[in-house]
Amino acid sequence: MFIKEYFGTIFKSIKSLLTGMKLTGYYFIHPNKIITEEYPENRATLNLPERFRGEVIMPHDEKNEHQCTGCQSCELSCPNGSIKIITKQEIQPDGKKKKRIDTWVYHLDMCTMCGMCVEACPTTAILMGNEFEHSQYEKQYLKKVLNKPGSRLKDGVE
Amino acid sequence: MLLGEEDCINEEGEFVINIGPQHPSTHGVLRLKVWLDGETIKKVEPHLGYIHRSIEKMSESFSYRQFIYITSRMDYLSAHMNNQACALVVEKALQVEVPARAQAIRIILCELSRLSSHILWFASAGLDLGGVTPFFYAFREREAINSIMEETCGARLTQNFMVPGGVITDLQPDFPKRIKEVLKQFKDNYHEYNEILIGNVIFQNRMMDVGVLTKEDAIALGCTGPVARASGLSCDIRKLYPYDGYEKLKFDEILVTGGDSWARCQVRMAEMLQSVNIIEQLIDNIPEGEFVAKTKNVLKLPKGEFYQRVETARGELGVYIVSDGSATPYRCKYRSPNFANLSAIPHISKGHKIGDLIAIMATIDLIIPDIDR
Ligand code: SF4
Ligand code: SF4
Numbered sequence: 001m002f003i004k005e006y007f008g009t010i011f012k013s014i015k016s017l018l019t020g021m022k023l024t025g026y027y028f029i030h031p032n033k034i035i036t037e038e039y040p041e042n043r044a045t046l047n048l049p050e051r052f053r054g055e056v057i058m059p060h061d062e063k064n065e066h067q068c069t070g071c072q073s074c075e076l077s078c079p080n081g082s083i084k085i086i087t088k089q090e091i092q093p094d095g096k097k098k099k100r101i102d103t104w105v106y107h108l109d110m111c112t113m114c115g116m117c118v119e120a121c122p123t124t125a126i127l128m129g130n131e132f133e134h135s136q137y138e139k140q141y142l143k144k145v146l147n148k149p150g151s152r153l154k155d156g157v158e
Numbered sequence: 159m160l161l162g163e164e165d166c167i168n169e170e171g172e173f174v175i176n177i178g179p180q181h182p183s184t185h186g187v188l189r190l191k192v193w194l195d196g197e198t199i200k201k202v203e204p205h206l207g208y209i210h211r212s213i214e215k216m217s218e219s220f221s222y223r224q225f226i227y228i229t230s231r232m233d234y235l236s237a238h239m240n241n242q243a244c245a246l247v248v249e250k251a252l253q254v255e256v257p258a259r260a261q262a263i264r265i266i267l268c269e270l271s272r273l274s275s276h277i278l279w280f281a282s283a284g285l286d287l288g289g290v291t292p293f294f295y296a297f298r299e300r301e302a303i304n305s306i307m308e309e310t311c312g313a314r315l316t317q318n319f320m321v322p323g324g325v326i327t328d329l330q331p332d333f334p335k336r337i338k339e340v341l342k343q344f345k346d347n348y349h350e351y352n353e354i355l356i357g358n359v360i361f362q363n364r365m366m367d368v369g370v371l372t373k374e375d376a377i378a379l380g381c382t383g384p385v386a387r388a389s390g391l392s393c394d395i396r397k398l399y400p401y402d403g404y405e406k407l408k409f410d411e412i413l414v415t416g417g418d419s420w421a422r423c424q425v426r427m428a429e430m431l432q433s434v435n436i437i438e439q440l441i442d443n444i445p446e447g448e449f450v451a452k453t454k455n456v457l458k459l460p461k462g463e464f465y466q467r468v469e470t471a472r473g474e475l476g477v478y479i480v481s482d483g484s485a486t487p488y489r490c491k492y493r494s495p496n497f498a499n500l501s502a503i504p505h506i507s508k509g510h511k512i513g514d515l516i517a518i519m520a521t522i523d524l525i526i527p528d529i530d531r
Pocket of ligand 1: 078079081082083110111113114115116117
């Protein structure tokens with residue numbers, strides 16, 4: 001009885017090992033089923049989904065115009081203070097003074113990519129971009145100014 | 159922390175060692191101080207605090223819209239469920255009616271993350287016990303689920319998709335098609351999981367009769383989730399206190415008696431199929447309509463105390479909020495499932511060999527950032 005059980009256990013163990021090895025063997029001789037990607041090499045073909053949150057960007061059109069009115073809703077909605085908006089008073093052609101952004105400072109090093117600033121922006125001036133390779137040698141390079149030099153507010157955006 | 163020589167071997171001749179905080183099988187920065195007699199465990203003492211980020215305290219300075227996102231960083235494999243708990247407690251306090259479409263989207267995404275979390279458990283359980291191969295088979299399916307999360311929510315782990323009143327944005331048009339592809343892939347490959355790890359005799363022998371948690375102890379220690387259900391304790395919040403429309407769905411609560419590591423494996427393997435079952439019921443009939451209910455710009459909870467629990471992949475998560483009527487919580491407390499489940503480890507590993515402690519830790523399936531918060 002004992003001997004029978006003893007050999008039964010050995011037989012069962014070998015069988016279960018072989019079942020597993022059959023599976024790994026199957027994938028060994030079917031290399032087309034392998035799904036791993038070679039990341040830095042496949043950069044050119046890497047396709048990230050549109051909604052992927054990699055960084056905050058501010059799109060500018062061909063006339064170097066953005067849609068940010070400087071309302072600071074994004075600054076208030078950011079949970080960790082990654083956004084700092086410095087505004088200035090600009091004299092309009094009709095002589096009136098209006099608030100405009102001077103610098104839109106974005107601290108990428110503090111940003112958690114939550115997307116709440118984009119959600120809060122009433123004029124869709126900012127979006128989440130797809131870029132994810134942000135590594136830098138020095139921390140200060142991660143502090144960015146999103147409005148381009150010389151850019152201005154698009155006409156009609158209030 | 160280094161121990162002096164006089165601490166290493168105490169008067170009774172016990173050998174004291176630290177497992178962690180930098181040990182691969184603790185899945186994070188958990189430190190277990192273990193008293194050994196030869197190879198037999200006399201006593202285990204968990205030491206916490208290595209990844210404390212004071213999430214509860216931070217929440218007190220966040221608005222009710224902002225405090226949701228940071229809970230993704232607690233149990234990062236159940237980020238959707240954590241976000242959902244916070245959204246639900248705000249909805250409960252403000253008595254917001256969540257649209258049916260938002261509820262369906264929430265359940266689908268939560269069950270997907272539960273599935274991916276259990277898949278990761280399978281991968282790491284094999285890895286902890288020395289089987290590297292199952293890890294790659296499991297990550298094949300997990301990668302498919304993570305790609306869906308990326309396409310739908312914009313991030314793979316810290317999704318931040320739930321808002322008070324619904325979800326942040328609508329699903330993309332090919333969502334049902336993509337989900338069906340993933341579910342088909344998972345169901346086609348599920349038998350491989352059994353072949354390569356669960357059916358393996360070496361694995362079974364290391365799991366069976368190791369770390370037995372009785373039903374009484376599970377109740378006394380406050381264990382929830384798959385750990386408690388493996389001891390025969392019915393504790394599925396989705397069944398007992400249904401939220402977000404779980405009451406309309408048909409699914410089984412997996413109960414196994416036995417309480418050993420093997421029972422915990424069986425519960426998780428069966429729960430994967432239940433999650434698939436829930437998603438399949440919903441995916442073809444997601445109701446049309448709004449995906450978020452209208453809420454005020456600045457959310458202010460009425461004065462009082464609010465509590466809401468959800469079932470995450472590891473057990474019961476409770477969110478307790480004390481509001482003084484302002485726009486930020488006065489006090490915010492999370493009852494995290496991993497903290498309670500951790501307290502079972504010293505109890506059930508007594509008398510086992512040190513190798514079994516690794517098996518016990520693998521089947522309790524701890525997420526350390528959720529313990530410390
Ligand atoms: S994505 Fe979130 S953390 Fe980053 S800047 Fe926007 S609100 Fe702040
Ligand atoms: S980016 Fe949007 S929210 Fe932020 S200041 Fe400009 S307009 Fe306002």
